Amino acid sequence: AQSVAQPEDQVNVAEGNPLTVKCTYSVSGNPYLFWYVQYPNRGLQFLLKYITGDNLVKGSYGFEAEFNKSQTSFHLKKPSALVSDSALYFCAVRYYNTDKLIFGTGTRLQVFP
Amino acid sequence: GAGVSQSPSNKVTEKGKDVELRCDPISGHTALYWYRQSLGQGLEFLIYFQGNSAPDKSGLPSDRFSAERTGGSVSTLTIQRTQQEDSAVYLCASSERTDGYTFGSGTRLTVV
Secondary structure: OOOOOOOOEEEEEEEEOEEEEEOOEEOOOEEEEEEEEEEEEEOEEEEEEOOOOOOOOEEEEHHEEEEEEOOEEEEEEOOOOOHHHEEEEEEEEEOOOOOOOEEEEEEEEEEEO | OOOOOOOOOOOEEEOOOOOOEEEOOOOOOOEEEEEEOOOOOOOOEEEEOOOOOOEOOOOOOOOOOOEEEOOOOOOOEEEEEOOOHHHHEEEEEOOOOOOOEEEOEEEEEEOO
16 A cells, blocks of 8 residues: 655754654655645645655755655755744655655654754 | 635534535646644545546545535535534645645634
């Protein structure tokens, strides 16, 4: 079955430190991979996507993600965290032969001053 | 419009009543999706439209839930005989083929 997993319910990091939010997906063809962020009482905002090409994808607000086919992972990273990055982050996968995004359960990122 | 618009933003209804939630997608986006987000939970897929047809309605939780889309644009999600477990934020999104979704701000439904 097509699925995506976010193994951490919450990630805590000090401001200025690098952050990583993990995401893995099940193997079935060539996936399209996405990261979204949800701030309190707001809808989801698109951060970045991987369709094909360079495995390192850069997105909004200084975030980037690396597609690793051998590990079936698409971890979200940022070199230096900001308090304003505190939010709920969702990884999602969409397979080339479908139009439906399958979302992970979300990871709450808390950046402490 | 510039974004995906959902109305109402908040809805409080009594158990057993019917509710209609509206989504106005980005102009020109052929695909439209409904998701549900319960408190502290991830996003649960409900239904997907391509144009006015719904090739995937596998996520609708029961026959109390239905949705339609007219003119390849506005969509309405209807919940009949609402139950307390229907309380959630209902999110609508639209997209083009290989892009990600653009989400609306959601409708927070509270069944009392």
